[in-house]
Amino acid sequence: MKTNSRxxxxxxxxxxxxxxxxxxxxxxxxxxxxxxxxxxxPGFLGFESVRDRHGAGIxxxxxxxxxxxxxxxxxxxxxxxxxxxxxxxxxxxxxxIALVKDEYEYIKNDDLT
Amino acid sequence: MKTNSRxxxxxxxxxxxxxxxxxxxxxxxxxxxxxxxxxxxPGFLGFESVRDRHGAGIxxxxxxxxxxxxxxxxxxxxxxxxxxxxxxxxxxxxxxIALVKDEYEYIKNDDLT
Numbered sequence: 001m002k003t004n005s006r007x008x009x010x011x012x013x014x015x016x017x018x019x020x021x022x023x024x025x026x027x028x029x030x031x032x033x034x035x036x037x038x039x040x041x042p043g044f045l046g047f048e049s050v051r052d053r054h055g056a057g058i059x060x061x062x063x064x065x066x067x068x069x070x071x072x073x074x075x076x077x078x079x080x081x082x083x084x085x086x087x088x089x090x091x092x093x094x095x096x097i098a099l100v101k102d103e104y105e106y107i108k109n110d111d112l113t
Numbered sequence: 114m115k116t117n118s119r120x121x122x123x124x125x126x127x128x129x130x131x132x133x134x135x136x137x138x139x140x141x142x143x144x145x146x147x148x149x150x151x152x153x154x155p156g157f158l159g160f161e162s163v164r165d166r167h168g169a170g171i172x173x174x175x176x177x178x179x180x181x182x183x184x185x186x187x188x189x190x191x192x193x194x195x196x197x198x199x200x201x202x203x204x205x206x207x208x209x210i211a212l213v214k215d216e217y218e219y220i221k222n223d224d225l226t
Contacts, residue, residue, distance in 0.1 A: 012125075012127060012209060014125060014127065016161050020221075049171075050163045050164065050169050050170055050171045051163065051165060052163050052164060052166075053165075057163055058161060058162075058163045058171040058172075058173060060127060060129070086219055090219065090221070091220075091221050092218075092220040092221060093218070093219050094216060094217070094218045095216065095217045096125060096213050096215070096216045097214055097215040097216070098125050098211035098212055098214060099212045099214060100210070100211040101210055101211060102210040103208065103209045103210070104208045105206070105208075106199055106203065106205060106206050106207075107204075107205040108133075108199070108203070108204050108205060
């Protein structure tokens with residue numbers, strides 16, 4: 001078991017979405033491709049994503065600064081994917097850009113419990 | 114279809130977690146109870162939560178300021194639930210406290226498409 005706290009300063013992009021009811025093709029491939037692309041962008045720090053069986057999803061990507069977020073938002077292939085997302089894949093979404101100021105982590109150490 | 118952008122200033126608490134493999138009792142009830150309690154706290158603005166079938170979850174709660182986050186963290190019943198969470202329900206989790214600076218929203222208007 002470990003709990004720690006560190007003062008941080010980096011950005012989180014919180015993407016909350018609801019998929020379209022229809023299982024429109026191309027979504028999974030594009031999502032995987034976008035993650036591979038994002039990982040190569042300057043300032044990319046990490047990514048977490050969860051979607052449930054009702055089509056609700058929350059994805060959070062982490063970035064060094066606002067400049068790297070803006071750069072990724074306007075990257076040509078990503079920009080095209082965003083347009084397809086609005087047309088085909090998402091019923092609604094909300095994006096929040098937030099400055100991470102503090103973090104805590106807990107990892108259960110089964111060897112000690 | 115609607116897309117808008119507004120400058121914001123409020124806080125997000127991003128809770129990324131992995132549930133324990135065992136289906137330990139009490140989790141659903143406590144999670145629902147905690148949400149009802151949180152909604153009554155001063156400074157509570159909203160809550161979004163998604164968990165997939167593998168036990169990975171991302172929950173984000175939104176708060177007016179850091180003071181309201183601290184108050185909720187230390188609220189007696191919530192504090193007890195956090196301890197049970199570490200003992201029984203979570204294999205690991207990470208909490209990030211972040212200041213939301215900007216947001217965009219997209220809602221598909223099916224009447225117009």
